[in-house]
Amino acid sequence: MLLAGTGERDLTKLDEYLAIGGYAQVPKARAMTPDDLIAELQAANLRGRGGAGFPMGRKASLIDRASPKPKYLVVNADESEPGAFKDRQVMAEVPHRLLEGCLIAAHAIEAKDIFIYIRGEYLAEYEILQRAVDEARGSSIFEDVEVTVYRGAGAYICGEETALLDSLEGRRGQPRPRPPFPPVQGLYNAPTQINNVCTIATVPAIIELGAAEFAKIGSESSPGTVIFSISGNVVRPGNYELELGTPMRELIYDLAGGIPDGRELKAVIPGGSSVPALTPDQIDVPLDYDSLGALGTFFGAASLIVVDDHCCLVQLALRSTKFYMHESCGKCTPCREGTRWMVQLLERLEAGDGELSDIDLLDSVGDRILGKSLCALGDFAVYPVASYLRHWRDEFVAHVEQARCPFDGESTLEGIVAPSDAHTHHPVAEVPA
Amino acid sequence: MSTFAADVREIAARFPDARSATIPALRLAQERHGWLPPEAFREVADALGLTPAYCHAVASFYDMFHLAPVGRHLVEVCTNLSCALNGAQRVVDAFESELAVRAGETTPDGEITFRTVECLGGCGYATVVAVDNRYRHDVRPSHVAEIVEGLRS
Numbered sequence: 001m002l003l004a005g006t007g008e009r010d011l012t013k014l015d016e017y018l019a020i021g022g023y024a025q026v027p028k029a030r031a032m033t034p035d036d037l038i039a040e041l042q043a044a045n046l047r048g049r050g051g052a053g054f055p056m057g058r059k060a061s062l063i064d065r066a067s068p069k070p071k072y073l074v075v076n077a078d079e080s081e082p083g084a085f086k087d088r089q090v091m092a093e094v095p096h097r098l099l100e101g102c103l104i105a106a107h108a109i110e111a112k113d114i115f116i117y118i119r120g121e122y123l124a125e126y127e128i129l130q131r132a133v134d135e136a137r138g139s140s141i142f143e144d145v146e147v148t149v150y151r152g153a154g155a156y157i158c159g160e161e162t163a164l165l166d167s168l169e170g171r172r173g174q175p176r177p178r179p180p181f182p183p184v185q186g187l188y189n190a191p192t193q194i195n196n197v198c199t200i201a202t203v204p205a206i207i208e209l210g211a212a213e214f215a216k217i218g219s220e221s222s223p224g225t226v227i228f229s230i231s232g233n234v235v236r237p238g239n240y241e242l243e244l245g246t247p248m249r250e251l252i253y254d255l256a257g258g259i260p261d262g263r264e265l266k267a268v269i270p271g272g273s274s275v276p277a278l279t280p281d282q283i284d285v286p287l288d289y290d291s292l293g294a295l296g297t298f299f300g301a302a303s304l305i306v307v308d309d310h311c312c313l314v315q316l317a318l319r320s321t322k323f324y325m326h327e328s329c330g331k332c333t334p335c336r337e338g339t340r341w342m343v344q345l346l347e348r349l350e351a352g353d354g355e356l357s358d359i360d361l362l363d364s365v366g367d368r369i370l371g372k373s374l375c376a377l378g379d380f381a382v383y384p385v386a387s388y389l390r391h392w393r394d395e396f397v398a399h400v401e402q403a404r405c406p407f408d409g410e411s412t413l414e415g416i417v418a419p420s421d422a423h424t425h426h427p428v429a430e431v432p433a
Numbered sequence: 434m435s436t437f438a439a440d441v442r443e444i445a446a447r448f449p450d451a452r453s454a455t456i457p458a459l460r461l462a463q464e465r466h467g468w469l470p471p472e473a474f475r476e477v478a479d480a481l482g483l484t485p486a487y488c489h490a491v492a493s494f495y496d497m498f499h500l501a502p503v504g505r506h507l508v509e510v511c512t513n514l515s516c517a518l519n520g521a522q523r524v525v526d527a528f529e530s531e532l533a534v535r536a537g538e539t540t541p542d543g544e545i546t547f548r549t550v551e552c553l554g555g556c557g558y559a560t561v562v563a564v565d566n567r568y569r570h571d572v573r574p575s576h577v578a579e580i581v582e583g584l585r586s
Contacts, residue, residue, distance in 0.1 A: 080551075080554065082515065083556050085558075113449075119554070121497070121554065151456070151457070153456050153495035153497040154495045154496030154498075155496065169452055170450070170452035170453045170491065172491055172494040188449050230557070231515035231556035231559065232519075237515075237557035238557045305514050305518075308518075311518065316514070319514060320514060323513060412518055414522070415522055416512050416517045417512055418512060418549065419550055419551055422549050
């Protein structure tokens with residue numbers, strides 16, 4: 001649905017995209033009133049693909065269209081969640097499908113200005129997308145709508161929607177307190193709808209099939225297809241577009257070829273590095289929002305990181321937490337200080353200098369971050385580590401009892417150098433911890 | 434009026450609020466200077482009616498802005514989870530040995546800055562290395578000498 005046709009044709013070119021029926025849904029959507037279009041999107045029950053899973057049509061219905069201010073559509077193309085690399089493929093291979101979705105979504109909220117915020121590192125994808133925008137604009141497809149592609153400059157937090165807005169306004173990308181929520185007061189204090197790349201790129205299919213037909217694809221509570229990114233210790237990592245509800249085992253073993261080198265599966269982080277990990281006996285779960293939720297984890301960014309039995313989970317926790325510490329924007333205390341405390345405790349445990357009370361302290365620091373930070377980044381640091389402590393506590397205890405890492409230098413993550421170890425660029429000023 | 438200021442104002446005119454041009458302007462300044470020296474912040478501030486301190490505060494937030502001189506070329510290796518699980522540290526080691534610098538340092542001739550970075554969004558093609566912002570996929574330690582040679586020639 002999202003990647004349809006990409007294997008056969010060069011869909012970065014407008015002619016090729018038009019040849020497969022591209023942009024045909026735009027006049028169809030524009031013939032509908034915004035109210036009817038929003039009703040159709042709501043009936044399709046398209047859940048946001050960026051991480052939170054909020055229904056896209058409901059988001060559109062919350063836009064304050066009576067406001068005298070302009071309305072804005074912002075596309076979140078700041079794909080930065082470790083494990084996720086599908087927005088990038090959509091932009092690189094079928095940028096016009098994203099733009100077609102943008103024009104439809106903009107009509108629903110009566111927006112004339114669309115901003116696509118793409119992470120700064122995606123230079124090749126930016127160039128392809130910008131060429132697609134120029135080509136479509138040249139063919140008068142946009143009519144009176146303007147599309148601006150805006151490059152970020154390297155900050156994970158700008159994938160958080162209000163941090164993204166601050167960044168787009170030319171500020172440090174730090175999350176805003178809510179309320180007010182963006183549909184009421186977003187970009188330049190005007191009503192703003194923010195959606196992920198894959199969410200918007202799914203919209204043309206909804207108009208083409210009609211909401212009723214679209215809702216029959218996938219599982220009942222999570223209709224449609226999703227591009228799953230799978231990486232880590234699998235034979236064939238990559239992006240696989242599947243109907244929602246496909247069993248996780250099928251993706252890991254049939255499509256991605258299972259675990260290489262005769263090793264055993266140890267853990268799966270199902271939604272990108274920020275969600276609780278699953279154990280090998282849980283992988284028959286259907287890949288949809290509610291089924292993963294029932295296991296206490298999240299669908300997240302539909303990005304599976306597969307970990308084999310040669311990896312020390314204290315090292316995995318440490319590397320993951322160093323990332324969130326590095327990317328913490330510094331605005332709120334629980335996240336800024338808490339992630340640093342977590343890193344210090346994990347370093348002590350990994351070095352064999354920890355005590356059993358440090359494991360409890362790690363739980364306790366996590367509890368003091370969870371739900372108490374300004375945005376979800378603090379939670380994202382805690383969720384995976386809390387799950388390792390829950391399912392693999394023995395491994396943490398072994399580090400204390402043996403006073404060293406039980407993997408004895410043989411773990412796959414041994415000695416891995418994180419940016420926070422090696423370079424000084426850090427949004428948080430150095431203070432004595 | 435200098436071309437830089439004119440270029441920045443042209444970018445600013447595309448946004449409802451000129452402040453939105455701060456990041457594009459800093460990028461432009463960095464392309465001119467190779468990094469962001471104090472005069473770069475003055476130039477951006479003058480073009481947009483902001484203060485140099487404000488521009489510095491914005492730049493210091495983002496990883497792609499360099500507040501200290503860097504080499505003519507930038508080599509960045511992702512060491513986040515999926516790359517790390519697939520041997521990213523061996524690629525880091527190979528670069529350190531080939532360039533004779535540690536991660537975060539620049540070669541003494543000022544040619545190449547080498548650093549580790551957080552997830553670049555290429556997890557399925559580990560290890561990902563960005564060479565002057567162009568991605569190289571599936572990099573193994575055996576590819577490192579050729580990458581460095583390509584930059585030196």
